[in-house]
Amino acid sequence: MSTPTETETPSETETEGGTQLSYETRDRLYHLALYGSAALFSAVILFPIYWMIQNAFTDSQTVITEFSWLPSPETVTLDNFGVLAAGAVPRYVINTIVVTAGTIAVVVGISLVAGYGMARFRFRYKESFAQFLLLGYMFSPIVLGLPLYLIWSEIGLLNAQIGLVIALSSISMPFAVWLMWKYIQTIPESMEESAWIAGASRWRTFWDVVVPQTKPAIVACALFAFAIAWNDFTFAQILLPSQESTTFAPGIMRLIDQGGYTSWGDIMAVSLLMTVPPLLFAYFLQEYLLKGFEVRTR
Amino acid sequence: MASETVESTATTDRRSVRGRLGLDGEALRGWATVAPVILLYLFVAVTPVAFAIYASLFEVPLLNPNWTFTGLSNYVEVLTMNSFWSSLWLGALFMIGSTVVQLLVGLWIALVLNQLDRGQRFLTAVAFTAYLVPTVIVVLVALFMFDVEVGVLHIAGSTLGLWGERTFALGDQTWAMPLVVLVGSWKFSIFVTIFTLAQLRAIPDRFYEAAKICGASRWEMFRDITLPRITGVLLIAVLLRAVFMFNKFDIIWMLTEGGPAGATTTLPILAYRTAFLHNDYGVANAMAVVMFVFLAIGAYCYFRAFDPTAEVNT
Numbered sequence: 001m002s003t004p005t006e007t008e009t010p011s012e013t014e015t016e017g018g019t020q021l022s023y024e025t026r027d028r029l030y031h032l033a034l035y036g037s038a039a040l041f042s043a044v045i046l047f048p049i050y051w052m053i054q055n056a057f058t059d060s061q062t063v064i065t066e067f068s069w070l071p072s073p074e075t076v077t078l079d080n081f082g083v084l085a086a087g088a089v090p091r092y093v094i095n096t097i098v099v100t101a102g103t104i105a106v107v108v109g110i111s112l113v114a115g116y117g118m119a120r121f122r123f124r125y126k127e128s129f130a131q132f133l134l135l136g137y138m139f140s141p142i143v144l145g146l147p148l149y150l151i152w153s154e155i156g157l158l159n160a161q162i163g164l165v166i167a168l169s170s171i172s173m174p175f176a177v178w179l180m181w182k183y184i185q186t187i188p189e190s191m192e193e194s195a196w197i198a199g200a201s202r203w204r205t206f207w208d209v210v211v212p213q214t215k216p217a218i219v220a221c222a223l224f225a226f227a228i229a230w231n232d233f234t235f236a237q238i239l240l241p242s243q244e245s246t247t248f249a250p251g252i253m254r255l256i257d258q259g260g261y262t263s264w265g266d267i268m269a270v271s272l273l274m275t276v277p278p279l280l281f282a283y284f285l286q287e288y289l290l291k292g293f294e295v296r297t298r
Numbered sequence: 299m300a301s302e303t304v305e306s307t308a309t310t311d312r313r314s315v316r317g318r319l320g321l322d323g324e325a326l327r328g329w330a331t332v333a334p335v336i337l338l339y340l341f342v343a344v345t346p347v348a349f350a351i352y353a354s355l356f357e358v359p360l361l362n363p364n365w366t367f368t369g370l371s372n373y374v375e376v377l378t379m380n381s382f383w384s385s386l387w388l389g390a391l392f393m394i395g396s397t398v399v400q401l402l403v404g405l406w407i408a409l410v411l412n413q414l415d416r417g418q419r420f421l422t423a424v425a426f427t428a429y430l431v432p433t434v435i436v437v438l439v440a441l442f443m444f445d446v447e448v449g450v451l452h453i454a455g456s457t458l459g460l461w462g463e464r465t466f467a468l469g470d471q472t473w474a475m476p477l478v479v480l481v482g483s484w485k486f487s488i489f490v491t492i493f494t495l496a497q498l499r500a501i502p503d504r505f506y507e508a509a510k511i512c513g514a515s516r517w518e519m520f521r522d523i524t525l526p527r528i529t530g531v532l533l534i535a536v537l538l539r540a541v542f543m544f545n546k547f548d549i550i551w552m553l554t555e556g557g558p559a560g561a562t563t564t565l566p567i568l569a570y571r572t573a574f575l576h577n578d579y580g581v582a583n584a585m586a587v588v589m590f591v592f593l594a595i596g597a598y599c600y601f602r603a604f605d606p607t608a609e610v611n612t
Binding site for chain 1: 324325327328329330331332334335336338339341342343345346347349350353358403406407410411413414417421423424425427428430431432433434435436437438439440441442443445447448450453484516541542545547548551552566569570573574579582583586589590593597600601
């Protein structure tokens, strides 16, 4: 929607009262405020990211002794990324990747089937079920995590990454199932019907006809599950207490707490690496994300 | 919506029981497709809440398998604890502060993004970036930027005279809470933006064109066209933000662990401390139940404000 610019005809100024600023002045002020705002919020958002990147590539001794706004050629180095080759950090990163991949697989698989069932089968209490699902949106990791700690330790899921995957998947469910359901409703049923007439089974039709058409919804669900799992601290902190199995967030916080581990250069380097995947997704998949939220909020 | 055909008066035979539940072959397959979701929910949402209510009636030392039934005394203990009321107050402060900041900033960013003629796509990506940076990274960068030795924001603040040169701002009694709110809002304001932006883009251009022909000013267009159309979604965003922030654990714990001297100990932090640092699992579960009651109230309001069945029929 582009309201301004085209209407800057001088005749419009005459309709304004004499005490007011002319249309052009106000229009210019408006644009100044608009682009000023854009510049301000971009700066506030981008500066911490810039600061992280700059220090990730700065010699770790320089990071804690000197202060400079810009990187200087003498101190630029890749040494900080060596943190990924040794110590406990690589294990945390791998654990996070494993948990995230598991969560995405579980969420996409379960929500595809459930969304298909809700869109294509008629059964009673479907609406009540949908409301019940939305209730899950209100559960918070800390409220569920405290009781889960003892339950998981009873059944041996404490310190098991599959336990964390189950917990994270279930808090991603309301969004994922609703999105799939809404999305599959928009796919015409006639293609499936023609596949049935050609003799395909229900399962085969689902797999070969429906699934390929739900790609945008799958991407949106996968992104959502990714964000939940990649972001998680609370569940991992409570459900993976051992240093061996834990993910990046609790792992690095415990390192900092215990040993006063403050090589800021190293921390910024690994922070940068953990930020890159979400950044890539944000840029390349923003239309999918918006589409997902549109389905959700309408 | 389901087939009402077998709503018979016969009561005892099997067929009518199945009929009342609408369990024909199609419905069975329908339920089968959602069974995994139901199982997950039972496992991870319903059981823990039930378990928390159960465990809150016992005295549970975490490292000791012997539970002692104490009835409601955990609740009495919670409700007479000074730290409970102070953390409830701090939690309310954190929730209201965060929600207000996030609503204003998020709405502002959405309106600006929606009005831009150039660079809209790029700046939208920039805004989304903040939401996608993992919480732990936000915290690590914040800890670095407030570091007493080399933190850029620490230096900026002490130069402006906000805090002393040797004061760790996040460990300062007066600054800890506002800074935790601001650091959280850096990330979560964009949640409001995403909600609002989708709705803003759905407003047809012709409304604004018609208003312009009638000589409406920008403010009038905002007040009479834009605002009524986003009020609903803003209410939902505010409600969700408030509920999420009231239950926020991760960012506060990572930034301050509830300190200094309890200055940022909200209810989730207190519950965590009680369970794992004071080994009083029963009392912690009583707190979890109290938080769950707050959540349920939030959920109820959410359902009133945002009727999901209206969506089902679209």
